[in-house]
Amino acid sequence: MFRPRTRRLAAAGSAAVLGLSLAACAGAGAVGGGDGEQIVVAIVSNPQMQDAISLQDEFRKEHPGVDVRFVSLPENEARAKITASVATGGGEFDVVMISNYETPMWAENGWIENLQPYADATEGYDPDDFVPSVRDALSVDGDLYSVPFYGESSFLAYRKDLFEQAGLTMPDRPTWDDVRELAAELNDPAEDFAGVCLRGLAGWGEVMAPMTTVMNTFGGQWFDEDGNARLDSPEVREAVETYVDTVQRYGQPGAATSGFGDCLTRFAQGQAAMWYDATSMVSSIEDPASSTVAGKTGYVPAPVSETDAAGWLYSWSLAIPSTSEHKDAAWDFVSWMTDKDYIKLVGERLSWERVPPGSRLSTYEIPEYAEVSEAYADATLTAMGEATQEKTMVAPAPYPGIQFVGIPEFQDLGTRVGQQMSAAIAGQKSVAEALEQSQQYAETVAETYHEQQDAAPGSEAGGKP
DSSP states (O other): OOOOOOHHHHHHTTGGGTTSOHHHHTTTTOOOOSSSEEEEEEEEOSHHHHHHHHTHHHHHHHOTTEEEEEEEEOHHHHHHHHHHHHHTTOOOOSEEEEOTTHHHHHHHHTOBOOOHHHHHHSTTOOGGGBOHHHHHHTEETTEESSEEEEEEOEEEEEEHHHHHHHTOOOOSSOBHHHHHHHHHHHOBGGGTBBSOBOOOSSSTTTTHHHHHHHHHHTTOOSBOTTOOBOTTSHHHHHHHHHHHHHHHHHSOTTGGGOOHHHHHHHHHTTOBSEEEEEGGGHHHHTOTTTOSSTTSEEEEEOOBSSSSOOOOOEEEEEEOBTTOSOHHHHHHHHHHHTSHHHHHHHHHHTOGGGSOOSSBGGGGGSHHHHHHTTTTHHHHHHHHHHOSHHHHOSSOOSSSOSSSOOSTTHHHHHHHHHHHHHHHHTTSSOHHHHHHHHHHHHHHHHHHHHHHHHHSTTSTTTOOO
């Protein structure tokens, strides 16, 4: 039902963001300088990316002829600007940070380069060392079109010390009922201490990432196998009600404006007993230089309801737009930032806790990293290995993705639905009202696919088989 759209349709899906001023942001966060060949790299602002910027002196030593300039933006803004540039062939960027959502579609459209020949020709790069599930998610017909900077699934972090003090036990495989009961025991609003931290910030890459995994494990879907919108199903409603009620009762104050970054700060500073989110959190949570809970945190699989697993699969990766006029220099940077040696550089120069997780299998064989990651290495790899539709969904889905729907329209659809869910968390509307509006948005998308299918050759409306 949800087959990849053509280049024309996918570009049309980007029309909503074409009004953004890319030229105005092209120099933001610029780093470096010099007379070398300049490449512009668009990245998402998070701790791991800031670490990469701070290590640019090492890149310059190896590639003195390449001058790197960064555009570093918050996730929602970065995604919109990068999509607008690449979809329209704007040519502002030589390297873009995208994910396993964009990679297959953009490869089909010819918007990004096939990186497999580059990877195969680079001595010691070893693309076969990438975590298999991540490598597959970034490949088309067996060829890599983006390469992972880090990979992640999701799991539940909890304060082992507080659980022990309170006489509580975290199950090996917690359910959402377990999470609610434990959060109720430890929640202390008077002390600004949350029983659990959950994202509420609008955005398909924010609140909808964890919330969609909850929908999945409760038996819900965005669309059924026939391509019909299903956001008004009883299963989706139960999942959303559970999520919203949990964060309203036992979550952090101002949850409707809390994204990954806010929950990271709160948990790392000892203001929450539990946090369900990306496995990549460990790079900051276990860094004693910035976290007060390093060494005090335990990790268990994502909470479930009707399924055996519930984690997502996601990778921030680097791609080279086909419009880049500096592809070789761009690959020099891409390969440097995703190589085994970069992993070691972060560990030796910054700390082993800050190593980008989930991209390479060899990372987990480095003795220093194995020592610091003892509490979460197995949990991370297990979560990533279990992050399949077969294990995390009750019913088959006609679209790729676990915490997203792998169609171009999802950027807009997910954003709109995320706004509705955030409003429900804020108490500005009921869950029923939020889902009613969300269903209307999803039905509009479904109709375009039904029309395309009806008009296709071989259908009753499309003429002869």
